[in-house]
Amino acid sequence: MKLQELFKKLPIDEKYNFDINKITTNTNEIEKGSLFIAIKGTAVDTHNRKYIDEAYKKGARAFITEEEVRIPSDAVQFVVSDTRKTVGLIASTFYGHPSQSLKIIGITGTKGKTSCTFILKSMLEKLGKKCGIIGTSGAFFGSEHIELKNTTPDPITLQSLLRKAVDMGLEYILMEVSSQAMKQWRVMGTKFLITAFTNISPDHIGPTEHKDFDEYLSWKRKFLMLSKKVIMNSDDEHFVEMTAPMKNKIITVGETGKDFTMTNVSENSFELNGRSIETNLMGKYNMHNLALSIATLNEVGFRMDDLVTATSNIFIPGRMEIIEKKERKFVIDYAHNKLSLLNLLAEIKSWNPERIIVVVGTVGERTFERRHEIPEAINQYGNEAIFTADNPNHEDPEKIASEMASHSLIPTKVIADRKNAIETAYRDSNPGDVIVVAGKGDETHQLINGERVHYSDREIIEKL
Known part of the structure; x- marks a missing residue:
């Protein structure tokens, strides 16, 4: 696609009417023929000289920015008021609306x-x-x-x-x-x-x-x-x-x-x-x-x-997903905040189980209120809580789990390793108990130190 096709209402000098084969906001993805869009993010501002130079060296010759940046004369720059708003519009045009x-x-x-x-x-x-x-x-x-x-x-x-x-x-x-x-x-x-x-x-x-x-x-x-x-x-x-x-x-x-x-x-x-x-x-x-x-x-x-x-036989992966093991029920569910957990546990309580054991964690580095709200929900319906890891990212998962445990009013354990936490819940359980494994649903990873590491609650439970 020619650059002019992305900016139909803006005349572009023919010497800058490059062939654009990719649009990106990430300098790691740039190749020859890329259009680079600089973003002012919460952690990184890619208007920084370092990123502009890197984009140019890798082959970008067209730039969209929120402020004038110095670029070589064989490249072209478009300055807009908000590049975040612009990305979607440019991407829609690039992919043919x-x-x-x-x-x-x-x-x-x-x-x-x-x-x-x-x-x-x-x-x-x-x-x-x-x-x-x-x-x-x-x-x-x-x-x-x-x-x-x-x-x-x-x-x-x-x-x-x-x-x-x-x-x-x-x-x-x-x-x-x-x-x-x-x-x-x-x-x-x-x-x-x-x-x-x-x-x-x-x-x-x-x-x-x-x-x-x-x-x-x-x-x-x-x-x-x-x-x-x-x-x-x-x-x-x-x-x-x-x-x-x-x-x-x-x-x-x-x-x-x-x-x-x-x-x-x-x-x-x-x-x-x-x-x-x-x-x-x-x-x-x-x-x-x-x-x-x-x-x-x-x-x-x-x-x-x-x-x-059309309302029969509806399957929602990782939502109220039941796996039975030796007269116990595991319930895998994505419930990861107070309201969703209250709804889930209230429903399970209506089954009249012997006990409800809840294995749950919460994310690192954000939504800190969940660290007291989730235990408060479990206090209403649970008989035992095991607090564990759930996408801790750069934060210490044991610290997060311990913070959650400090708000628990029922028998509680802190086991940062999620696989170990599920296995412990199974060992602690008796026939007639329901073990709720909440927070991740059908996710297939843990976010640890910025990396997505393969992990699945379902896989762990099926191997028990």
Whole structure:
């Protein structure tokens, strides 16, 4: 692609109209013919002379920056007000505006995003539609699974994935969109058919994320306003606050929903506008996820009769995933904050197990409030807690686990090695007990000192 094609409204001297075969914000990825976009990050500012020189030496001859930087005369520079906003727009153009050829359903919320995307995928496939997922568990396109570093990938990766989806003949993309993704403008250049909101509670608040809950809520709202129509869980306590400034059409679903009203909600069934819905999913929170998904697809254009028949045999990897071992139940779940853990443990408590043993940790270097909130949730329903590692990164996992243990009011152990923690829980258990392994779900790595090290809760449990 010629540089002029990326900047159609800006005349470019022919001597600078280079062939661009790659766009990147990472100097490690630069090759001849790359367009380099400098970013002012929280840890690194690639406007720094070191990175500009490195980019040039590796073959970049076109630069996008937020300030004038010194470059050789055989290179060209474009100065913009915000390079983060620019990346997505440039990437979308570079990959041929793929979102315009897809029907993208965007889901946001503190919890339930992943569950909703897999529910939607299951239902759409039963309805004969080709679809893919982009989210916490990675990208799922057909039989291909692509691991991702973030719930919502960086804009260049995102646009390349959407291009791949178009080339594979997919029609629908079900995408989780995080508040951090919005704050960093990762979805700029992406067109959404419809957006949906699950719920919101205080989370992702800290020096490297959101300064307070108001900012967190604000970025969630900004995402929901990207589509003409939004599906909202009206039962959420922040519903009025969330929707008050919104100008797009709001469709409500929930026990208080006016457009889609839930009644007779049980652990695996409910009625939606008078229609009986039964499913293999468990837990009232999953009934709300399913109702939101049904409402979303109905608003997209699917008949309610067809949707009701598509609600059976839904599998959500790493969410309420049960593995039985010698009269004990292991439950693998991604629950990693107070509210999601409370919902999960309340559901398990309703099974009347002999005891509930919880193995859980929390991430290093951020969301520090979870270190007391997670133990507080376990105190309400658990009989034993084992605090362990969960993506500690550069922080000492034993220190994190010990901080969590200091807030526990039930029998507690600190075992930083997660494999050892699961094995200990199994040895401590008796027939009739439920061992909850929470926080990672179907993740296949631990983040340790900046490196993604292979690890899977499921693999550890299956080998016991």
